[in-house]
Amino acid sequence: MVTDHLIKLTNVPETVSSVTAESPSESPGEIFHRLYGDDHHSASQSQYSHERVLECGKWGDTKPSPLFLRAFADAASCLDRDPLCGIVSPPLMGSHGTVPLTVIGPLIDVIRHVTNAIVRAKREVLLITSVWQPSCAQILIRDALVELSRRSQSNRVVVRIMFDKASFSNVWDPHRPVSEAEWTSKAIDLPSLEEIPNVDLDVASYHCVPLGTQHAKFCVVDGTSAMVMSCNMEDNDNMEMMTRLEGNVVQGLRDTALLCWGKSLGRDAQGLERKNSGVEVGEGELRHVRSNDLKPEIKNECLVPLMPDQPHYDVDIASEIRRVQANHEPGRGETPLQATNRVLNMMARKQVPPSGPEIAPDEVFTPYITTLTPQDVPIAMVSRSAYGPVDKSNVHVPQNEAWLSLIRNAERSVFIQTPDLNTMPVTEAIVDALTRGVEVTVYLCFGYNDAGEMIPGQGGTNEQATQRLLAMLPADGPAREKLHAHDYVGKDQNYPIHASFKARSCHVKILIVDDCVGVQGSGNQDTQTWYHSQEVNVMVDSPLICRAWREGLERNQNTHQFGAVAEDGIWRDADGNPGEGYRGNPGVLEGILWGAGGMFKKLKDSHG
Template identity: 50%
Template sequence: MVSDHVLRLCHSANTVSSLLAKNPSQSPGQIAKDLYGIYEKDLHRPPPSSASASSAASSRCSSSLSSSDNTNTTTTTTTTNNNNNNNTNNNSNYSITKNGRPSPASSRQTLDLALTCGRWGPTTPSPLFLQAFADALRCLDADPLAGVVSPPLMGSHGTVPLTVIAPLVDVIRHVSNVIARAEKEVFFITCNWSPSVAQRLVRNALIELSRRAGERKQRVVVKIMYDKATPASAIDAHQRVSPAAYSGKAIQLPAPDEVPHLDMEVVSLHKLVLGTLHAKFCVVDRKIALVMSNNMEDNCNMEMLTHLEGPIVDSIYDTALITWKRPFDPPLPSYGFPAAEGGLPTSTHEPLYLDRGAGRDQQRIAANGQAHAELKEHTPEDPHYDDDVAGEITRMQVCYSTKPDETRLQAANRQLNYAVKNPVPPTGPEIPDGHEMTPYVDTSTPYPVPMALVSRPPYGSVDSKNAFVPQNEAWLSLIRNAAHNIFIQTPDLNAAPLIPALAEALRRGVEVTYYVCFGYNDAGEVIPGQGGTNEQAARSLLSLLPEDGPERKLLHIYDYVAKDQNRPIHQCFRARCCHVKLLIADGCVGVQGSGNQDTQSWFHSQEINVMVDSEEVCAKWREGIERNQNTRLFGRVAADGVWRDDEGRAGEGYMGDPGSVEGLIKGVWGMYKKMERA
């Protein structure tokens, strides 16, 4: 049930963003404190009745709200009112049937109340989406900012004009283009920041942005934040970074004299001990938001980014303000220009939001790239900025198109080896027509779709008590209520609450497919209390399923295999890894962002994730996932949860199954070697 308290929070006219617009000199942190108070977080509080596992939500993804029990289904269409309903809530408890499911009346009431708590635009959310949103909202009773966003902005709508499923450097090529095209404001938040191809792309984009601003006789305000633990973090998790420090060897952002037309401010954030700033996102001119999986560094990771437009940008902007917390110096120019009203006035000629129209299919993108071989690659050494997303898609596809005397497999191998310290030759089969790697996926829709932010704040204590947060509750709700299938891609899958939830879904007859990365962060995961390696977690899940039961036939576990390979490569070789974070339930509700399915993301790190209610977008996400890797072809693990070759041998680098003492020793040694390489 959505409580009276949460309803009042979501129906309020005030947000951190709106109050900051009235008093730009005040700090967002003080506004949040004044608006929401200091709440005692009852971290041990169990979720309300299991009735939240609504059979109504699992019955279908449609534009109607439904109520169901074991014998009948009643379907009713509810019109969205964009948060203007006058609703009453009797705050009654769920009425539970004998099988533990909610009664039709109570489940329908929960969905109806959740419907009033978001600003959904013209499309009514599906029951599955609304149930996940309702379950996420319950976290706000204990802490109104558990989702790191003002409650009235948690549920919104927008479009996804572009999705990037590609190596890290290709993700940042798009980020650099969006930054260079900015006109008044850039707000960029990430986790790790180190000298790299990605860092140089952003550095060059800021220099280009300053040059363009000078030509326009304007100034652009730039705010940058990353995670950095220092002794001073014990006093204040937020630390201002001086120009000398951020332009120095360790960070290499441009110094003020290199960007004379930018007003740049840099802050670091780390909540000791384990409260990492793991969210990665960017807001430009309060018109565009980029939510991504990647850090700013060089590695071999496949990553995922969603480019978002429309009112959802206001929600992500609000998250940026709350995360920053400190007063802004200078103030942001976008205070009075919400994305819902068009964002900052700019002279851009690129069509935005609903003016973009429907997206192109991947075959047309592949053919277009092959037809424009004259376009140069956008690199730090030779930047080539495009005027719009359509131009970026074409230029990016040219990189993956074949050169003279080159096969498609060789072209993919060339790009996947870019910025990789240990390049490897291709071992996979030749790529046939219609299966070309297409890293930029056009996911435009001519209409907005319901979206919600399902995030979590940083929690520094060395325990696992801070689990009741919107991110975790949304994931669990989608798994509990999916009727047909669940797909997950994540580097690690070992969070303690997740394993039994997946087992229960399998017992209900739901197909579960998940892709993980072979050996990803084994050194950290094998330390006692961190969840174990992916193989150990897979065995834990399998142990909950009958050996001869139908559940095991519904479970499909894969290790990531790159587009140019025929087998997974262990992360220790730093040649081919996957860092994508995505969950899709029943092919219609997807959650993408920075949160991994591991202990750190579930209990400690600050994360940002966007939940999208769209069969069309989810279908294109799945198409991009499958098209840009060979995981489904070659990555299926054996019955014991371990990937093995045709002769039954585990992949090179496999750690085995160390016990607690051995795991601690291996983990500490592995972490030491990791720091030594850094």
């Protein structure tokens, strides 16, 4: 499992990000292959060794748990076959750091933190996302770049932005530079270089044809902090999730960003790369904030939320927390339920009235949650590179192996929240866990699947996948009692709303096992993510953080109370009727026709 070759790979003294400091004219990909080679080694069948796995990571003073370490070993073993499959320099895959802030809420609350981080940048911003559309989120990023330039009059800041807008040129090269004329067009609407004289902006697109979508979503600022998120730059009705990371793990995320970028950074970046490669990481903003300052209570404060026409940036994260929470608190004449309904309706295409029970004052929607730990915790990069061909051979990647290992070695509980779940490997792993007596809770989004997933071999809808899962369990056996399958229900509702209505959807992607190890990032549990998309995820080893994540998720939705599906895998109302929008289980021909149309629309919209 842990070969001599793997130990050698993970202990090379140089990394892509460190070498770019000396050779910025060389592309990150060229540097990677020079450092680690591209020879594929056969995976070893050697016995698992705790000590040998520890040699493969830079854990600092932390002590990885057996569950985490086993998952890391399974994920890292993929590097024997392909050192680049995890899109990070192998020495940076296993690391440590803190997760001082978690955001669980509407997309705009995630972007508010990202924009605050951008305007406080001193040297560099690397923003990688999938979908980029004209939207409130996009305008907030645009405005942040203008504000960053205004603040940076004494020094220039390098900003690199990458998204996925597929074009014919991707047939020859997945990486496509985006010209200033294109990025200032209405379709992208970023500021011209003239508007941001103190910012060196560079924009690119990535797509590995035909199916290798750039689906990762993260931002690295100054090489000292990173935001790993579930959301794109668009307006929608989604509940999203983001974690802010600080410490040595940020070096790995910056390394990944450079590998995603792919192209050489140019001679002008040489000084910047040297500064970032030598930065001391670990003393983040929240380390200097007292815990009492992070409580969400609002005491008669009138704090206007950050919006495109209201650029209210904050001086630190504690101030951000207070401002965002003020927007979720009841205004004059509002109940907590009405306040939550107001906020969740703001970006939804369809405005819906509240249907859920009144919210207790101490249970109000709380999007910004402090997850700061007293010391660093073990953190690993468990990502996957893009794979374009139309087959399912590219499955042995760190992301997939980490997920499977955690479920396979779970002893008490598995919690999964994802927009969609329809791949057989994870379904079979869940069945095995249930058979062992493990409690498995799965929160999906009703109707969220792309129509293309109806094509045979693409996994089907969430409802079909849930029915398939139930069919693999004995009807009256104890395993069924251990499975808790739910459809997402918004905090202000008492029933799931089909995603086609664009009113209440959930885009969170998280796996928590035994309440102590969690994986969060961009990866779904669908065919596209498992076999094709470029994804970035982090695996965190901390009961404290995992507990805060689970509590925050449960607090900000009503899924547990009202989302349980019936015995046939379909959510039904009190009269036994499926939720509005449910299309049933189409046959093969209908699935092909509907799915083909969905795939065409997906490619047309470049949806991520």
